[in-house]
Amino acid sequence: MLDLKQIRDNAAVVQELLNRRSTDTYQIQPLLELDRQQRELESTRTHLQARSNKIGKLIGEKIRGGSDPKGAEIAALKEEGNEIKAQLGASQPQIEQLKTEIEELLLAFPNLPDESTPIGANETENVEIRRWGDEYLPQNPNILPHHDIAKQLGIIDFERAVKVAQSRFVCLTGAGAALERALITFMLSRHIAAGYVEVMPPILVNSTALTGTGQLPKFAEESFKCDKDDLWLTPTAEVPVTNLYREEILQASQLPIYHCAYTPCFRREAGSYGKDTKGIIRLHQFNKVELVKFVHPETSEGEHQTLVQDAEAILQALKLPYRVIQLCTGDLGFSAAKCYDLEVWLPSAGKYREISSCSNFKDFQGRRGKIRFKEAKKKGTQFVHTLNGSGLAIGRTMAAILENYQQPDGTVKVPEVLQPLLGREML
């Protein structure tokens, strides 16, 4: 959520930053007008309330001082109290209406892009920052797509999973399931060693939590909902982990907080019909290890860089070629101010595919979820900066391994670092 005060005081700057995402889509003027009306009414209300409070206090004092509770003096005060109450009651619906409208508008605004986020209209204008692992690019010219090799090896059952659920679900079998599990364990172990505290959060989350991280209200179509319970299947561990600290006031000394979490993730993939229909690149249910940081605003840029490095470290350990791109303003996620994607090399497609997205949300989620911190000896509280990144998407990592480690004879080598966990060298 954006800071209403900031919008009010720096309207032109805010509007310009919003325009960087998309011209003409986000207009703050209507919001400013509602805000002006609301503040005017609120000011009147405050004054009436102050008088009403005084009357109440006065009546108490007079009665205790010996005035007749049924006398004319008290009756006059009561009468004035009643008049004020009538006035307050008359203006209340309007104030509430305005507040609701302002809140709804505010929740629908995306985060302001960071100054360092390159300006661009869409993903074609994202900027490549660096590449890693050219020396590990596979030399085999006849690499099968991951789903074909997986079928051949008998480690993924596509048909039966569809029978059990529907399309875009898979069932891992034998070494496939073991590899998935090994990847989860491997990634978590690395992140724990790097200082992240593992959590295993609920994977059903309520509407307030989804609003806190920014999936609601705009992206309700993207998540599965358990209608009877106001619970949703989490689309990413970002939601439950970030919301662990919702409505809390932390001590500055507690920061930074680093968490890593493995969870299944569930997405409807609405609007992506026909995209990536084969294989395990785009599923309704997939596994992911997520990194989440809660940090002091002053350190968030540095924390973002190290977060990206922590995600990269997994790809490097697995010796999978990848590149880092920085998203331009037109491709930036709703809640993010700045974002780097890690893209892993997929030989069968002949291109890099997203395997991790590392975002700095700055105070956007902190404000939505009321995650604050207090500095000793300083008045007031500040919103924490939150950051998160995949570390990594497990299914896509598996796909990358099945292709990059594929041998000419149709076998797949197990990455060295996974061999001890899996207890085998080849799939």
Place this chain on the structure above:
RNA sequence: GGAGAGGUGGCCGAGUGGUUGAAGGCGCAGCACUGGAAAUGCUGUUUGGCGGCAACGUCAACGAGGGUUCGAAUCCCUCCCUCUCCGCCA
């Protein structure tokens, strides 16, 4: 699912409808005492909105939302959550 109990400040815990934003305690911070510390004493210690350079003023908040009243933490209604016991169950 059945039965019961309860939700008050960072924590524990009072609270008879009228200077209660809230006693008392713990914790924390500052000051005093000390060579230094402990102990002790004094002072301070919620959050948000609005106004103000600031001191401060004012409004709101005792799970949430309504209601009664001149006035509600306190009375009434609805909802949510937590805990205990029983049942079922990984």
